Amino acid sequence: MCFFDQHRFACGDWKWGHFRQHCAKEYRIGETCGMKLIMQTLQTGTKCKLCEKIDTKQRRRAAEVDRISRWQREGTKFRASIDKSMDAIRNLDSEIYELTCERSRRLQGIGYQSSAHV
Structure with a gap:
C-alpha cells in the first residue's frame, strides 16, 4: 500500500x-x-488523451459534413468527392464509437487489458 x-x-x-x-x-x-x-x-483542468482524440475526430467529422453540404448545394458535379467524404464519415463514426466505449470502460474501472487476460 x-x-x-x-x-x-x-x-x-x-x-x-x-x-x-x-x-x-x-x-x-x-x-x-x-x-x-x-x-x-x-x-489538471484538461481532458484526457482519449477525450482529446474523440474531440479531434468529431471536428474532422463536422468538417466533412460541412464539405458535403457545400458540394451538394453546388450540384451533382462532386458526386465522387461526396461519396469519398461519406465513407470518411462512416469511418470516423466507427472510430468515435470505439474511443467512446474505451473511455466508458475506463470510467467504470474495467480495464481493457485485464478483461482480455481473464
Missing part, C-alpha cells in the same frame, strides 16, 4: 502520478509493494 499522486482530468478520467511514500509492508529501497493508494489528488 504505497502512496502515489493521482491526476484527475476535467472529463472525470484519471491517471497515476509520482510515487510519494513507502508503506510499512515494503522495506526495500526503490521498491513498492504493488498496491497503490492515493496520497493526493491533483486536478
